[in-house]
Amino acid sequence: MKRLALCIVLASACVAAFAASQWIDLEQRLTREQMHATGLDTLTAEQLATLNRLLRDDAEATARAQPVAAAPAAAAPEKEGHSNWVGFNDEPIVSQLVGTLTGWEPGTEFVLANGQHWKVLKGHYKLNKPLDNPQVKVVPGAAGRWFFRIDDDTPGARVYRTD
Secondary structure, three states: OHHHHHHHHHHHHHHHHHOOOOOOOHHHHOOHHHHHHHOHHHOOHHHHHHHHHHHHHHHHHHHHOOOOOOOOOOOOOOEOOEOOOOOOOOOOEEEEEOOEEEEEOOOOEEEEOOOOEEEEEEOOEEEEEEEEOOEEEEEEOHHHOEEEEOOOOOOOEEEEEOO
C-alpha cells in the first residue's frame, strides 16, 4: 500500500502536463526502466488500472476546475494603466507586491499595490533571501492562464485573481 501511495505521488507530478490533453496510461508513457525504478512494475494489472483511473480522473477534475477570468465591469476604473479586470486585455500586469516576499506555494495570496489580489494555484518556490515590496509581473498565458513572475530567471507560479 505504501508503494501504491508513493506511485500516486510520483505520477501526480505528471498530471498537470496532461490535464488538457487526452490521458495516456502510465505503462504507455514510461519505459520499462522507469516502471521498474518507480516500482510500478510490481503492481498487479488491477492496481495499475486503478492508479491510471485515479490519475485520469484527477487530471480531468483539474482541467474542469481551472478558474475562469472575471468579466469586465461596464465602468471599471483603471489603475497603473491596466484594466482592473482579468481577461479584459492580454497585457502583462506590472505592479509592486505589498509586503515581504519569501516564496510561494499553492494557496499563497499576493496583494499588489494596484489593488489586485492573486492566489497561487500551482508552483512552489523559496527565495534565498526575502524581498521587501518587490516589483512583480503577472503575465498572461495560454487559455486564460496567468503567471506570477519576479524576474525572468526565477520560476513563476500559476495564479488566479481573487478580488
